[in-house]
Amino acid sequence: MKFICLLVFLIFISVSLYSQSSPGIYIQLLGIAQDGGYPHAGCMKSCCTAAWNNDSLKRYVVSLALVDSVNNQWWLFEATPDIKYQLEDFHETTNGKFNYLPNGIFLTHAHIGHYTGLMQLGREVMSTKEVPVYVLPRFKTYLETNGPWSQMVTLKNIVLHQLKADSVFSLTDEIKIETFAVPHRDEYSETAGFK
Ligand SMILES: [Zn+2]
Numbered sequence: 622m623k624f625i626c627l628l629v630f631l632i633f634i635s636v637s638l639y640s641q642s643s644p645g646i647y648i649q650l651l652g653i654a655q656d657g658g659y660p661h662a663g664c665m666k667s668c669c670t671a672a673w674n675n676d677s678l679k680r681y682v683v684s685l686a687l688v689d690s691v692n693n694q695w696w697l698f699e700a701t702p703d704i705k706y707q708l709e710d711f712h713e714t715t716n717g718k719f720n721y722l723p724n725g726i727f728l729t730h731a732h733i734g735h736y737t738g739l740m741q742l743g744r745e746v747m748s749t750k751e752v753p754v755y756v757l758p759r760f761k762t763y764l765e766t767n768g769p770w771s772q773m774v775t776l777k778n779i780v781l782h783q784l785k786a787d788s789v790f791s792l793t794d795e796i797k798i799e800t801f802a803v804p805h806r807d808e809y810s811e812t813a814g815f816k
C-alpha cells in the first residue's frame with residue numbers, strides 16, 4: 622500500500638512533462654516520502670538509522686507546488702504532516718515572489734500523509750481565510766462531517782471545491798487539471814490522481 626501512495630505521487634510528475642510547453646509554468650517538488658516521512662516513526666532498522674543521525678538525509682512527505690510564475694500564482698498538491706516546512710521552503714526558494722499561502726490546495730485522498738497538514742490552516746495556527754481546497758465528492762463529505770476539518774469549513778478557513786473524476790477543468794487560461802480515479806484503499810475517501 623505504501624507503494625501505491627508513491628504511485629499517486631509519480632502521477633504528479635507527469636505534470637512537469639505537460640507543462641513545459643507553457644512558459645513560466647512549472648512544478649517544484651516539496652517532498653518525496655511515504656505518509657510517515659523519512660525516517661519513519663519508531664524505525665530503528667538500517668533503512669532509517671542514517672537519517673535519524675543526519676538531518677540532510679531526512680525527507681518530507683510527498684507534495685509539490687504547481688507554479689505559474691508569469692501570473693504569480695501557485696497551487697499546492699497534498700497537505701502533508703510536513704506542510705509548515707514545505708510552505709516555508711517554497712517561500713524561501715522563490716524569494717517571497719508568491720503569496721505565502723497557495724491559491725488552492727489539491728488533495729488526493731484521506732490517508733494521513735496527504736491531507737492532515739490542513740490542520741495548520743485552522744484556528745489554532747494560521748487561521749486562514751477561504752483557501753480553496755479541491756477534492757472528490759466522498760472526500761468533501763468526509764471533511765465536512767468530521768472534526769477538526771468540519772470546523773475549518775464552518776469558520777471558512779478553507780472552502781471546499783468538489784471535483785469530478787474523469788473530467789478536466791480549467792484552473793487558469795493556461796492550466797487545465799485532469800482528475801481521475803486511482804485504485805487504492807478507500808476507507809474514508811476516494812483516491813484521485815491529477816494530470
Ligand atoms: Zn494512501
Ligand SMILES: [Zn+2]
Nearest residue numbers: 661664668669
Ligand atoms: Zn526504516
